[in-house]
Amino acid sequence: MNYVLYAVPFFILLIALELLADRWRGVSTYRLADSINSLSAGVLSTTSGLLTKGLGLLTYSFAWQHWGLVELSAQSLWVWLFAFVFYDFCYYWNHRLGHERNVLWAAHSVHHQSEDYNLSTALRQTSSGFIFGWIFYLPMALLGVPPLVFLTVAALNLLYQFWVHTRHVPKLGWFEWIFITPSNHRVHHAQNAVYMDRNYGGVFILWDRLFATFQEELDDEPVIFGVTTPLASWNPLWANLQFYVQLWRDAVRAESRWDQLRIWFMRTGWRPADVAAKYPQNKLELAQFVKFEVPLSGAQKLYVALQFVLYVGAGSYLLALGESQALRVLLLSSAWMAFGLYVLGVWLENRPAAIWLEALRLALNLPALWLAQQAGLLPIGLLAWSLLGGYSLLSVLALVRLPRPSQRAVPA
Known part of the structure; x- marks a missing residue:
């Protein structure tokens, strides 16, 4: 069953309700161009996914069938519960390395480019995550989680993450200690130094607490959304290509062949010394940040x-x-x-x-x-x-x- 397809009407309904909440509270968390850009990236992602998702499914099924260490039954409730938690653990590492390695950030950065934060941001997804994303879930296949169970818990994990992309829900008390919430996911989308590269879980915040990547939303540090190298465009194709192009340019300019190769897998932001010296990147201070906007009638x-x-x-x-x-x-x-x-x-x-x-x-x-x-x-x-x-x-x-x-x- 394609859970995402059936969820589309509910996504639209909840976005409409959030717009009403904006109006009721006298705030504005949506801008038309930014929202269309986010939704365009989402439409591109689902469309390209029809061409690419077979890669992950085929490799997972092959590993499960030929290399599975145990055989788990899809008829058992505990298998589903185990798979749901284990998937989020794998997602945590996929997500974390998506922020910590250049080539993985090139794919994942699409989701963070919006300078607003609302439910349309949740649908802003990459079209190139399939290249490496499947690797992180192979442990589930090796431990015998059937493909049907894997696909279902993956969809449920993704659907859960929709509702946390809102500014209208405050902190939720004890719930914050166990689950990803709008508050601790707002932190994840921030470009403030104190918040950057934190709160990677999809459903559970427990992994962040366990591996020291948790950061609470602070009352005296308002979240500023976006990335430190702004997209500055409403082009969904460029949104998917921007960081790849930046890495390619740096790789071509590097004199060392070793640097040309390793730049893709180094920590996010690493550049060859000779390239950084010749082609410096001047990033604005957070105090100078203004949202990208193009006036339209x-x-x-x-x-x-x-x-x-x-x-x-x-x-x-x-x-x-x-x-x-x-x-x-x-x-x-x-x-x-x-x-x-x-x-x-x-x-x-x-x-x-x-x-x-x-x-x-x-x-x-x-x-x-x-x-x-x-x-x-x-x-x-x-x-x-x-x-x-x-x-x-x-x-x-x-x-x-x-x-x-x-x-x-x-x-x-």
């Missing part, structure tokens, strides 16, 4: 929000049917999704090319729908073509009337 915001709804629907549809589709269908669907979300990111950055890329995106929807029909992904009739035609016409009319950006706005 109300009409521009409404347009991009309505267009983004299409990709949320398409992403959910692919999540429901994608596992039964041929590889070529998934590749084309992923390409269509990635290009569309990239264009919306360009639009949110108010770049001069945005209107032309948006026109191209709308034009490509027609052949994309035809290809989906030919592949059997969509049973399309006259009604579907009529709806697409009407949607495209209305979008073009809106484009004509919207103000054209003359240049990219400066972050404020």
Whole structure:
């Protein structure tokens, strides 16, 4: 069962309730561009996951079948409880090393780039975590946890983490000592020096207390969210590539071949001495931090929000049917999704090319729908073509009337 798919309506409902809580309390924890950027990263992650999650499942199943030291039964309750706790232990080390090693941080940093903290941040997930993430869960296979149990507890662990991405829930007393809560997970998303690289658990905070990585949220140290090297972009593709590109550039510039190799696996932030000297990175002090923002008119915001709804629907549809589709269908669907979300990111950055890329995106929807029909992904009739035609016409009319950006706005 795809638990994440069935949870999507509840995610949307809870985000709506959090927006109402914002209004009721007179605060603002959401910004449209930041939220769309987070959700875009999430849609990309689930779409690309249809292509990549087989790697982890195949390796896990192979290890379980051929190298398992014991044979555990999925019919036993204690096996499920054991697997649930053991998964979180493995997740802790996956998560911790994701902060402590360059190449792992390149994948995980996507989740931390948002400079806001709300339920949409929970859905901001990497598209490249599959490269190394599967390694950390092989101990579960070796100890005989069946693949069905593994997949289920993994989904439950991920679903639990959704609700802790909020600023509206205060400290929860004794609960804070055992479980991950909104308070101690806010700490995890902070860029304050006192908070950085703390509270790695997914469900249980016990691992952090045991391995000395716990930090309580302090009343006299308000959390500032984000990363010390800001993304400064609403492009979900660049969000996934930014740190890889930075590592690649440093590796190419390094004179030592040993440095070119080890930079990927050194502690996060390590750079070859010669590269650091020639190409210093100037990081702003926390007191100088301002959130990345590109001004847009109300009409521009409404347009991009309505267009983004299409990709949320398409992403959910692919999540429901994608596992039964041929590889070529998934590749084309992923390409269509990635290009569309990239264009919306360009639009949110108010770049001069945005209107032309948006026109191209709308034009490509027609052949994309035809290809989906030919592949059997969509049973399309006259009604579907009529709806697409009407949607495209209305979008073009809106484009004509919207103000054209003359240049990219400066972050404020």
